[in-house]
Structure formats: structure tokens, C-alpha cells
Amino acid sequence: MxxxxxxxxxxxxxxxxxxxxxxxxxxxxxxxxxxxxxxxxxxxxxxxxxxxxxxxxxxxxxxxxxxxxxxxxxxxxxxxxxxxxxxxxxxxxxxxFEVPSAGTGDADAGPAFDSATVDGIRVRYARRGSEQGTPVLFLHGFGGDLNNWLFNLDAVAEQHPVIALDLPGHGQSDARLPGTSLAALARFVAQFLDAAGVAGPVHLVGHSMGGAIALQLALDAPARVASLALVSPAGLGAEINTGYTDGFVRAQSRRELKPVLEQLFADPGLVSRQMVDDMLKYKRMDGIEPLLAALGTALFADGRQTTVLAERLQALDKPLLVFWGEDDQVIPAAQAAHAGPRAELLRFAGTGHMAMLEKASEVNAALRRHLAG
Missing domain, CATH: 2.40.50.100 (RNA polymerase II/Efflux pump adaptor protein, barrel-sandwich hybrid domain)
Structure with a gap:
């Protein structure tokens, strides 16, 4: 052609x-x-x-x-x-010009998703990219799912094996939790890697709550982690906007949920009708709302993060890349300073809590450099 x-x-x-x-x-x-x-x-x-x-x-x-x-x-x-x-x-x-039909000699051939049962909890995950090299595991945040990385997975998969999962109680994984602490969630992720047949270390990419889980895993099981790249991570400071997390849990209608989701982005226009509908559908699934309430209360209550890992980062001998939007309305960008002197820090103007979506090409370029290093 x-x-x-x-x-x-x-x-x-x-x-x-x-x-x-x-x-x-x-x-x-x-x-x-x-x-x-x-x-x-x-x-x-x-x-x-x-x-x-x-x-x-x-x-x-x-x-x-x-x-x-x-x-x-x-x-x-x-x-x-x-x-x-x-x-x-x-x-x-x-x-x-002919549009190539889906699945012809394409990476899309074969099932888009896998599932694994870990600790009695079935989780959905996806694999992309080559078989060779150190895998890159993507961990989404509170109330999110693997689609939070939709602009990033393919860009990283060009050079690395990529794995993204729906954490327990999120996306299309079972509505059950292995516990509500960061330690329990990090232990679950390690067990997930075993179940997915990943024996060696992985590069972790984590957003928000997923960033805190990544940090916790690196501190608890350093042999399993090659490097860390974190987008607006929890775990670096006490302050958090629990108006967002509580509002997300409580919202029952489009009218209530839309302004909550708008807090995620510097440009509220990025919250599409479909995004609101998808989140409502997820929240209405059996068992999800009480599960999110329990998780939110355990990790983030009264404007505070229960677990702050910043003091322990001195012990972390891993490459660490941190992305933060200057206009983050969920976790203050000032907490980036707690990532420690060895961290590489990228701050984005005009960007909210979702830099991997809002500044995808810049994040992807920096991620690829970090992973190649």
C-alpha cells in the first residue's frame, strides 16, 4: 500500500x-x-x-x-x-487505502487480557511487548484500573515486556481485598508476580495509591524490584485531599461524581460523559462501594495518609523517577521534595493528578530513558 x-x-x-x-x-x-x-x-x-x-x-x-x-x-x-x-x-x-483488519499479524491477535487467582482473588491483567528483558509492572491508583495507563502501555511495550493489572476490588478483578494496608497490598502484588510466572525483579510504575504500593514493595522485598517510576504517589507525605477519595466513594449519580472526577485533571474538560458513566457502573457493582469505603478509610482519613514511607526511602537503593503535576488537587506537588536527593524529579505545569494521561508523551519519553538506564 x-x-x-x-x-x-x-x-x-x-x-x-x-x-x-x-x-x-x-x-x-x-x-x-x-x-x-x-x-x-x-x-x-x-x-x-x-x-x-x-x-x-x-x-x-x-x-x-x-x-x-x-x-x-x-x-x-x-x-x-x-x-x-x-x-x-x-x-x-x-x-x-485499506484499513488493516484487527488482528492480522498484529500484536492485538490473541486475547487482550489474562487472569490469575492470587490468595483466592481473581485478578484481570494484560501483557504486552517482548518476551525478553526485565518486565515493567504498572500499578494504578484508588478507584482506577489498568486503563489509567492507556497512553503508556504500548509506548513502553515497544522496548520492554509490560504487565498491567487491575488491583483487587478494582476494574474487572474480584470485589475482595487481601487487606487494607499498604503492606497487605504490596504482599499481594508480589504473590501476583509469582502467579504470573515472573520470578526475577521488575520495574515498577505506580500512580497515586499504586505508587505507595510500589514503594512499599520495594522496601519490603527489594530483590523483586529493579527500579521505580511514580506518578503523584501516595506515601511521601501526610497530606491528601480526602474530599476526593470520600467524594468518589459517596457519589451516587452523574451529577455528584462528575465534579469529583474533575479534581483529577488540570483541564476538567478531559472528564468525558463516558468516563463518568464507566465509573458509576464500576461503583454500582456488588460489594465495590463498601470495599472502597474500607480501603479509603484505612489508607486516607481526615485529610491524612495513614502510612508515610518517606523516612524509609534512605534505605532504598533503586533508581527512582518521580512525576508530579504542579496543579495536583489530590496529593500536593510539594511532597515530591520528600522523594530524596537521589530521585529524578519531573514536574509539569498545567497538569493535575493524572500526568500519565495529561502529559503522556513527556511521561513516556522519560519512562523509556529511565528504563533504558
């Missing part, structure tokens, strides 16, 4: 479940010169809206996917070509 001098821009695949996206606004127009990494078009999926960044540089000759169109992953959105490529050649290229 190649043609000399013509480069397609296609609908990206973000995360393990994305099948299609809706074209929103083009940020460039035909005749513009595009640079690699430039944000060119906004796309909305059933999880989140995000800008597609150009993978190639060139002259934008034709926009094919128009605002409001719902298109499958890998569908043609636009065409790059230098002026010497004629319009007829571009017309012919567009007419002949």
Missing part, C-alpha cells in the same frame, strides 16, 4: 480496548508543515479525549477524517507529501 513520497496519518490505538475514535478538531490545515511530535488533531475515544501527535514530519496535503466522523483504529486521517507529489497520486492513494 506504500507510495513513494506519501505518508499516512492514521487513527491511533490508545490502550488495549480501543477499536475506534471520533475526530474532533483539527489543529492544523492543509498546506501546513508538520513537525514530529506536533499535536495535529483531537480525537475522542470512549475513555478520554487526546491530541494525536505526528509520528512523521512533512507537508500536510489532505485531511481525510473530518470533524464528527467515527473511524476505526488505523483508518486514514490525513496525508503528508511534498509539493512535487501530484494531486492525482494523492487521490489514488486515498482511494486505494
Amino acid at each position: 506504500g507510495h513513494a513520497g506519501i505518508t499516512p496519518i492514521v487513527m491511533p490505538k490508545w490502550g488495549l480496548e480501543m477499536r475506534e475514535g471520533t475526530v474532533q478538531d483539527w489543529l492544523v490545515k492543509a498546506g501546513d508543515r508538520i513537525a514530529v511530535g506536533q499535536a495535529i488533531v483531537e480525537v475522542e475515544t470512549d475513555k478520554i479525549s487526546n491530541a494525536v501527535e505526528a509520528a512523521d514530519a512533512g507537508l500536510l496535503r489532505r485531511i481525510v477524517g473530518h470533524s464528527g466522523e467515527l473511524l476505526p483504529v488505523k483508518a486514514l486521517l490525513a496525508v503528508l507529501a511534498e509539493p512535487e507529489v501530484g494531486d492525482e497520486a494523492i487521490d489514488a492513494y486515498i482511494a486505494a
Whole structure:
């Protein structure tokens, strides 16, 4: 399907479940010169809206996917070509363009998810990337699931084996907890690695509560951990906005939940209707609400984090990368200072509690450097 001098821009695949996206606004127009990494078009999926960044540089000759169109992953959105490529050649290229069908010679072939039973609790997880090398395990936060990493898994899986799980009581894992302490959750993650056949050390990437679990595991079982990369982690200071965690547990309707979820992002517009609906559906599952209430109370009560690990970090002899949004409304960005003198710290302006979604390309680039080091 190649043609000399013509480069397609296609609908990206973000995360393990994305099948299609809706074209929103083009940020460039035909005749513009595009640079690699430039944000060119906004796309909305059933999880989140995000800008597609150009993978190639060139002259934008034709926009094919128009605002409001719902298109499958890998569908043609636009065409790059230098002026010497004629319009007829571009017309012919567009007419002949076929969207590769899902699963043909693709990493998507085979099941998207696995499950393992650990300590009597069935958990959903996903594996991506190569078989070789030290695996990278992603741990989401309170009330989240593995889809919190939808912009990050594939970027890391290009060079490393990747594993992401739904923690107990989250996502599509069983609505049961192995305990409500960080120690119990960290022990569970170690048992999960055994069940998933991962014997050696792993790189841990953790967000919020998942960041605290990662720290706890590294302190309790250092042989299992090669490095740590943490996004707005819990565990580094006492203060936390329990208005967020309590509000999340208590919200019973779209009207109540939407303003709670908006506290996660610097731009509240990132909270889509679908995101609110998905969270309500999860919260209405049998046993979830009391479980979240128990977990929230055990870890975060009255504006405080029960367990602060910062003092123990002196003993942590691991590469440590910390990301924090300056506008984090859940855990104050000032706590980044408690990560210790050896930590590499990246702070993002105009970013809230979800830097891995809000600043995905910067986070992914730094993660890849950290993991290669």
C-alpha cells in the first residue's frame, strides 16, 4: 500500500480496548508543515479525549477524517507529501487505502487480557511487548484500573515486556481485598508476580495509591524490584485531599461524581460523559462501594495518609523517577521534595493528578530513558 513520497496519518490505538475514535478538531490545515511530535488533531475515544501527535514530519496535503466522523483504529486521517507529489497520486492513494483488519499479524491477535487467582482473588491483567528483558509492572491508583495507563502501555511495550493489572476490588478483578494496608497490598502484588510466572525483579510504575504500593514493595522485598517510576504517589507525605477519595466513594449519580472526577485533571474538560458513566457502573457493582469505603478509610482519613514511607526511602537503593503535576488537587506537588536527593524529579505545569494521561508523551519519553538506564 506504500507510495513513494506519501505518508499516512492514521487513527491511533490508545490502550488495549480501543477499536475506534471520533475526530474532533483539527489543529492544523492543509498546506501546513508538520513537525514530529506536533499535536495535529483531537480525537475522542470512549475513555478520554487526546491530541494525536505526528509520528512523521512533512507537508500536510489532505485531511481525510473530518470533524464528527467515527473511524476505526488505523483508518486514514490525513496525508503528508511534498509539493512535487501530484494531486492525482494523492487521490489514488486515498482511494486505494485499506484499513488493516484487527488482528492480522498484529500484536492485538490473541486475547487482550489474562487472569490469575492470587490468595483466592481473581485478578484481570494484560501483557504486552517482548518476551525478553526485565518486565515493567504498572500499578494504578484508588478507584482506577489498568486503563489509567492507556497512553503508556504500548509506548513502553515497544522496548520492554509490560504487565498491567487491575488491583483487587478494582476494574474487572474480584470485589475482595487481601487487606487494607499498604503492606497487605504490596504482599499481594508480589504473590501476583509469582502467579504470573515472573520470578526475577521488575520495574515498577505506580500512580497515586499504586505508587505507595510500589514503594512499599520495594522496601519490603527489594530483590523483586529493579527500579521505580511514580506518578503523584501516595506515601511521601501526610497530606491528601480526602474530599476526593470520600467524594468518589459517596457519589451516587452523574451529577455528584462528575465534579469529583474533575479534581483529577488540570483541564476538567478531559472528564468525558463516558468516563463518568464507566465509573458509576464500576461503583454500582456488588460489594465495590463498601470495599472502597474500607480501603479509603484505612489508607486516607481526615485529610491524612495513614502510612508515610518517606523516612524509609534512605534505605532504598533503586533508581527512582518521580512525576508530579504542579496543579495536583489530590496529593500536593510539594511532597515530591520528600522523594530524596537521589530521585529524578519531573514536574509539569498545567497538569493535575493524572500526568500519565495529561502529559503522556513527556511521561513516556522519560519512562523509556529511565528504563533504558
